[in-house]
Amino acid sequence: MKWFQFIPQFFFDAKYWNSAKKNLKQCNICGFYPNYWFPRGHDLPVLQKFKVIGGGKRYVDCPRCASSDRDRLVFQFLCEQVFHPQKSIKVLHVAPERPLFNAIKRKFNCEISGIDNRSKGYKFAYSHEVQFGDLRRLKFKDNSFDWIICNHVLEHILEEKQALLEISRVLKPDGMAIVQIPFSPILSETIEAERNWNSRKRQDLLGQWDHVRLYGNDFVDRWKSWGINASLSDIQQSITKEIHHLNPFEPVILIKKC
Ligand SMILES: [Zn+2]
Known part of the structure; x- marks a missing residue:
């Protein structure tokens, strides 16, 4: 007998490899x-110390x-x-x-607006679809959007409350905003940068040179105390997080109109 005769037959079957791939x-x-x-990301000591979710070096792209x-x-x-993909929805994607922007456009029947404030230190390769916009003063009417996506933006904004109230203002009454931030599950109180902190100090104490705070596990209560309708949610099955290579401990942070 030749050595390759010991290899199971299914090894040569394309269907086996396709199922294995799944x-x-x-x-x-x-x-x-x-x-x-x-x-x-980067493995900064402050991110490791506070076990920051949504920050630090990770192999995820x-x-x-x-x-x-x-x-x-x-x-x-x-x-x-989004239960009715056929129904047209209005989406605002901040920064x-x-x-993600292209995937939403492809997947859903939606009218998507992108805004960005073109901060220094970031490269932009955006098309005409992304307009200049400031989250603290949105140029949209009240009750304009079904969904707002604001992924890792608030930690850059000093006027956090103003930005959250703007999100709430432009949401439709039954709309929802996904407002992801990096946060520490073991830090009980959010750390705010002081005015005289330079970029080095911010990097050392907050985890990034241009962040203005490091969120602790108090952020939902902090926002609620300002009248913001904030809550934590998650995707339906934890196995889905594993399949799509997501952090099993990262919740989805939601804001509804207040
Ligand atoms: Zn991909």
Whole structure:
């Protein structure tokens, strides 16, 4: 007998490999099954010390579409929550991540607006679809949007309460905003930058040179105390998080109109 006769027959069957492929992790934005993921973030001591969720170095970026774990979490949540894909929805994406922005446009029957304030230190490769906009003073009428996506923006904004009230103002009465932030589950009180902190100090104490605070586990209560209708949610099944290579401990942070 030759050595290869000991190899099971199914090993040569394409269907076996296709089913095996289905057991691997898949990017829910582009459908790719990566063998590896690109890194993002930095392993700063403050992020490790406070076990910050949504920050720190991690191998999570899709090598095909460049979506991050946080893009895929938001997209998965939308896929589960938008019950009538045929019904047209209005979406506002603040500081849009391109893979997520394009995926929403492709997947849903929606009118999507992107705004960005073109902060220094960031590269932009946006098309005409993304307009200049300031989350603290939105140029939209009250009750304009079904969904607002604001992914890792608030930690850059000093006037946090003003931005949250603007989100609430432009949401339709039954609309919802997904407002993801990096936060520490073990820090009981949010740390605010002091006015004289330079970028080095912010990096050392808050985890990024241009952040104005490091959120603790008090952020929902903090927002509620301002009258913001905030709550935590999650995608339906934890296995879905594993399949799409998401952080199992990262919740979806929601705001409803107040
Ligand atoms: Zn992808």
